[in-house]
Amino acid sequence: xxxxxxxxxxxxxxxxxxxxxxxxxxxxxxxxxxxxxxxxxxxxxxxxxxxxxxxxxxxxxxxxxxxxxxxxxxxxxxxxxxxxxxxxxxxxxxx
Numbered sequence: 001x002x003x004x005x006x007x008x009x010x011x012x013x014x015x016x017x018x019x020x021x022x023x024x025x026x027x028x029x030x031x032x033x034x035x036x037x038x039x040x041x042x043x044x045x046x047x048x049x050x051x052x053x054x055x056x057x058x059x060x061x062x063x064x065x066x067x068x069x070x071x072x073x074x075x076x077x078x079x080x081x082x083x084x085x086x087x088x089x090x091x092x093x094x095x
Contacts, residue, residue: 009054010076014087018043024079025049028057031072035061037079037087065093 012024018041019026025048032038038060041047056072066074077091 004071006055006057007072007074008076009056009079011078011080012037012054012087013078013080014040016042017087018046019048019054021046021048024054025052026054027052028055029079030057031059031061031064031077031089031092033060033062035064035089035092037089040087059089061089061092063095064089065095066091067095 006028009024009029012020014020019039026039027049029037029039056077059067059070059072061067062070066072074091077089079087080090081087
């Protein structure tokens with residue numbers, strides 16, 4: 001069995017996400033079909049793990065150049081957005 005290291009979330013600038021406090025504290029994020037971060041949770045309560053290097057768990061955006069068999073092949077990704085109701089994968093690149 002081979003071990004695959006998934007890309008880490010190198011940056012998240014979405015202030016309204018419960019997993020973002022001085023960086024992403026989710027164990028893994030899912031990038032949805034519209035390149036939104038599907039792990040985005042807009043709550044006042046902060047959550048996630050206290051010590052974690054967040055990574056990409058899955059990528060549903062098949063039109064991204066980094067999507068290989070629904071897995072992300074980028075070295076790392078950046079998450080950001082405008083406002084508190086969206087979180088986008090800023091590393092998304094059209095294939």
